Amino acid sequence: MRSTDQILETLCDFLKIPSVSTDPVHTGDVRSAAEFVRAHLAGSGIAGTRLIEAEGHHPLVYGEWLGAEGKPTLLLYGHYDVQPPDPLDEWTTPPFEPAIRGENIYARGACDDKGQTLILLEAVRRLMDRDGRLPVNVRFLIEGEEEVGGEHITSLVESKPDFLKSDAAVICDTEMFAAGMPTLCVGLRGIVYGELTVTGADHDLHSGVYGGAAPNPIMAIAEILTSLKDRDGHILIPGFCDHILPPTEAELQAWRSLPFDEKEYLAKEIGASSLTGEPEFSVIERTWARPTLEVHGIRGGFIGEGAKTVIPARAVAKLSMRLVANQDPAACTRLLQAAVVEACPKGCSAEYRAIHSGAPSIVNTDNEFIAKSAEAMSEVFGRKTVFIRSGGSIPITGLFDLHLGIPSVMMGFGLPDDNLHAPNEKFHLPNLYKGIDAMVRYFELLGA
């Protein structure tokens, strides 16, 4: 059995690869990370490991072991690509030089999702090393475009190739509700992510000479944003909230029994003076079961040091909607596009272009794959497994359901303060090791 030191060294090697999928500069690094995963699988004795290529896309890593006759087949999913590391100057140690402080490892992708992907890889490695076989059949499908919308895996899954035929998917890309609390994620929000471009004059203008008569695209973006969402977090896009399916009373009751301290959440996870959002819903409902509209970045005009008195010709904002049960990404995109045009002040024109999207997903919990996962997690962590939702989006879960007809088991080992998508992302090392234990136990229970 590989020691924790060996596993940690492997994780460090994985984390050193800057596989930022959204940035063309890192295309070669993304491929290196894919090759890293493939080599790990091959080293475990997984058969037919290969990179599945598609023009203009990062490769998918595939590998299979199908020697457990009569036993279920699991589709094991993770992703080897990471978010961009900026703002770089807010990292304590560089994002691609993994650093261990206390019980945590700090690096971009430590938790999301290299650390968690490694749980799948190392669980299979341990069983193969120990037994020379697995108690269940597995197909690995590890992608490199999760952070940029997953077009490649989507088109693969949509084509339903025979080689993906499985009984359930296991996804390692979510969080525990709290440290030490084994957690299955059974619901995710959907997403539409895109760019809002606003154009005013056909060239930049001197703000002294023209200020008071010329349209200002940055101001127009401000007008549009405040038309789309009010100060209480209500989304004002006409028709947007019409078909939302609220959580059941049983779910709400279960959520209310979770150990959630709003003050601690505000202080430790958010670090702001107060929370925001729809006051008539609890924080858990707001982040798990209510849609949001967020602006992620904005650029326009002069942003250098000092002063430039210009009215810019153009401004661009990155804008997303998170969607909940029954909201359709395509329909919501059309509603947003219409609302943006409607809200644009005179003198400017506005256009919203979606970059990627994914449907919300609610997992059916009434099957042995969920039940045995919960059992394995409870055993290893010594505590009852809780069922939660997540406010994030893993579009692939909806696609596994729709096209492959299989449930997704989301076994997550991240922690709420792991700084996903932010500087100083970390992974709690005990969760890495217990995660592997839990995954091994899960395979054993399913194969018994």
Next chain:
Amino acid sequence: MRSTDQILETLCDFLKIPSVSTDPVHTGDVRSAAEFVRAHLAGSGIAGTRLIEAEGHHPLVYGEWLGAEGKPTLLLYGHYDVQPPDPLDEWTTPPFEPAIRGENIYARGACDDKGQTLILLEAVRRLMDRDGRLPVNVRFLIEGEEEVGGEHITSLVESKPDFLKSDAAVICDTEMFAAGMPTLCVGLRGIVYGELTVTGADHDLHSGVYGGAAPNPIMAIAEILTSLKDRDGHILIPGFCDHILPPTEAELQAWRSLPFDEKEYLAKEIGASSLTGEPEFSVIERTWARPTLEVHGIRGGFIGEGAKTVIPARAVAKLSMRLVANQDPAACTRLLQAAVVEACPKGCSAEYRAIHSGAPSIVNTDNEFIAKSAEAMSEVFGRKTVFIRSGGSIPITGLFDLHLGIPSVMMGFGLPDDNLHAPNEKFHLPNLYKGIDAMVRYFELLGA
């Protein structure tokens, strides 16, 4: 007498120096431009040319010729610094490689203000070459911080040194109302320029996990901006518009008689689908005699290619107010600072920090310096000189009035389509040559 070719070559050499005063990278270039001006003055036989230095500031260029006993003394003002050239990719030819197309020369600073500063330099050169003397006394004071608020010249003027004692200032840094129409500018807006910083959480957050509960500083900036100004261009800052002195009925009548075609202005100067601003005022009133609030640039969150689902911890906008008669920059800054705090939504904090400011300025027109300037311009251009205001700000005019007790004669030779502060800035070469003729004639009339 120097030929137009010689003058043009000198202008090209001047324009090749990237004297961007706001960018520390160009500190050396700014000094080179100062030295260029000093050398030109020395070459004309101006005495005591020197750079006036101050720690942390770009030099002022000084020189004097005081041999016209009993004649008036003029303080000749221009500036050798320029605005940043970005966005670079919108220039047809590079901003610091002057290019002549048709009757225009294209370069950053062509009009604002190297071309116009050269009018002062070359007028004096011509008279000295021709007569070995000037008909009036002159003191040159050419600054290198006009585009960044002019702190250095401000503190010099405030200290009222004897060597600045003059009877009137002549400023070459404004525009003609229309091509071929000799123009004196007799009113300028003031300015307060600064940065609005909004902070939310103490670190960037994953928009999926926290969207719906976490404060978003970009959204907060949108809320603040729309609280400060409505869609019709009315500034909503409490108390901000209370003391504005409107133009006189005579001024309004004169403005109405100016040849102004709103459709042409929209199509040729702005290039947008419609104008904006307070509908109850004319375009000329809106840009000359009404205050504005403009956002010049904004940055926050992820602005790279592709997608990053982050709620940023912080966002910054460059924000200015243009002020009109009777509005005090310090008082207006305080009002804006309070309004920004008041408008900031919960969960975020907002702060406005002024970078530079300048008072509005209305010139007294009842003196021989204005009258003879109008006469000289009418003679050279063959048409009656018109009196206009400008929406821009030249804070030094107010300071000359306040501290030196002298009127400012703003003889401007820019054209409305010269793209000041924007890509493809240009200067109309016939205005350069006629401007020198007019300046020579002005000195002759004053010294007669």
